[in-house]
Amino acid sequence: MQRRIVTRVAQVTALIGAAVLAAPARADTVNNATRAVVELAPGVHSIRHADAPDAFPQGNTTVVIGERDVLVVDSCYLPSSAREDIAQIRTWTSKPVRYLVNTHWHFDHTMGNGVYGATFPGLDIVAHAETARRSRHYNPGWFARFPRRADLFRQALAEGKDPDGNVLSEVEKREYADALRGLAPVQAEYSTLTDRTANVTFEQSLTLDLGGREVQLQFLGRGNTAGDAIVYLPRERIVVTGDLVVHPVPYMFSGFPSELVRTLRALDGLDYDVLVPGHGEVLRGARAHEYVDAVADFTTAVIDAVERQVAVIGSGQRNLEPVREAVQKTFDVAPWRDRFAGADPANRDFFDTTYAALITAAHAEIWGK
Numbered sequence: 001m002q003r004r005i006v007t008r009v010a011q012v013t014a015l016i017g018a019a020v021l022a023a024p025a026r027a028d029t030v031n032n033a034t035r036a037v038v039e040l041a042p043g044v045h046s047i048r049h050a051d052a053p054d055a056f057p058q059g060n061t062t063v064v065i066g067e068r069d070v071l072v073v074d075s076c077y078l079p080s081s082a083r084e085d086i087a088q089i090r091t092w093t094s095k096p097v098r099y100l101v102n103t104h105w106h107f108d109h110t111m112g113n114g115v116y117g118a119t120f121p122g123l124d125i126v127a128h129a130e131t132a133r134r135s136r137h138y139n140p141g142w143f144a145r146f147p148r149r150a151d152l153f154r155q156a157l158a159e160g161k162d163p164d165g166n167v168l169s170e171v172e173k174r175e176y177a178d179a180l181r182g183l184a185p186v187q188a189e190y191s192t193l194t195d196r197t198a199n200v201t202f203e204q205s206l207t208l209d210l211g212g213r214e215v216q217l218q219f220l221g222r223g224n225t226a227g228d229a230i231v232y233l234p235r236e237r238i239v240v241t242g243d244l245v246v247h248p249v250p251y252m253f254s255g256f257p258s259e260l261v262r263t264l265r266a267l268d269g270l271d272y273d274v275l276v277p278g279h280g281e282v283l284r285g286a287r288a289h290e291y292v293d294a295v296a297d298f299t300t301a302v303i304d305a306v307e308r309q310v311a312v313i314g315s316g317q318r319n320l321e322p323v324r325e326a327v328q329k330t331f332d333v334a335p336w337r338d339r340f341a342g343a344d345p346a347n348r349d350f351f352d353t354t355y356a357a358l359i360t361a362a363h364a365e366i367w368g369k
């Protein structure tokens with residue numbers, strides 16, 4: 001049920017100045033109701049979270065335990081989920097978490113930072129310099145802006161229209177009402193939380209030794225955001241990608257499609273056997289590599305289609321809508337929709353949203369917007 005409302009939540013949040021958000025694409029379906037923990041190697045675990053009560057998706061968390069230190073990748077969205085993760089970590093090890101890596105600044109990967117900071121006084125939060133900078137701007141304001149979100153939901157329900165003016169169906173009205181009800185407990189969680197952002201930054205790479213376990217943080221180029229970090233365990237052949245890779249439907253709401261392609265090709269050049277995406281199930285072996293290739297190929301195909309139509313349309317080329325219309329008429333997206341979304345209606349619905357966002361981004365990139 002939540003796909004449409006999640007998308008609208010993202011749109012509403014963008015309206016209130018928080019920029020683009022979290023991908024709702026998760027695992028086999030874009031909605032996820034259950035928490036799941038997977039051991040990737042001895043002492044390396046990934047945690048997938050259920051969606052928040054306000055329909056907001058939550059990023060995956062990965063835990064890497066060394067002989068001396070513990071490193072966590074991404075702190076998810078809900079403080080209560082971060083606490084649950086910390087309780088889980090304590091069943092695995094008595095060592096404190098020494099490092100928390102933020103793969104990027106989006107709220108569904110960073111809002112648990114404060115919980116880790118309060119729990120582990122010696123904690124360093126590590127991120128790409130650009131992610132640290134954006135987190136300082138965007139993340140603390142999230143708490144203050146939160147009540148405004150409830151107002152926007154109420155307004156949509158009262159008017160029977162979403163913020164873009166589209167008339168809400170009965171199903172969508174129920175989705176709004178459910179998400180509105182889910183806001184109060186989430187807001188209550190945030191009311192007592194002190195935000196934390198990265199205090200250690202890097203530009204290209206940073207290698208951490210957890211004691212018998214090497215962890216490489218790498219910036220392979222822009223893609224999902226301007227400061228995407230991947231976390232790579234060379235000996236275990238595990239890579240944690242943040243939202244550069246989201247499964248099963250890629251997340252295309254960011255502004256650097258052609259750079260994303262280069263970044264994904266560089267990612268796939270790493271020697272890995274296990275890939276933890278920003279959302280969705282853990283991918284292994286050839287399936288992981290094929291998925292990354294498919295996302296890069298799809299992105300390339302859409303960029304090409306947009307460039308062709310910009311050339312064809314000529315004088316109207318700077319306006320997005322004629323280009324979008326022409327691309328949607330001429331580009332055969334059906335095989336890609338089947339490839340990523342399968343038969344699941346929510347996946348297919350989200351695929352169409354992410355495809356439209358990719359056209360927008362590819363067009364903007366041409367004109368340097």
Ligand SMILES: [Zn+2]
Nearest residue numbers: 022023059243
């Ligand atoms: Zn995300």
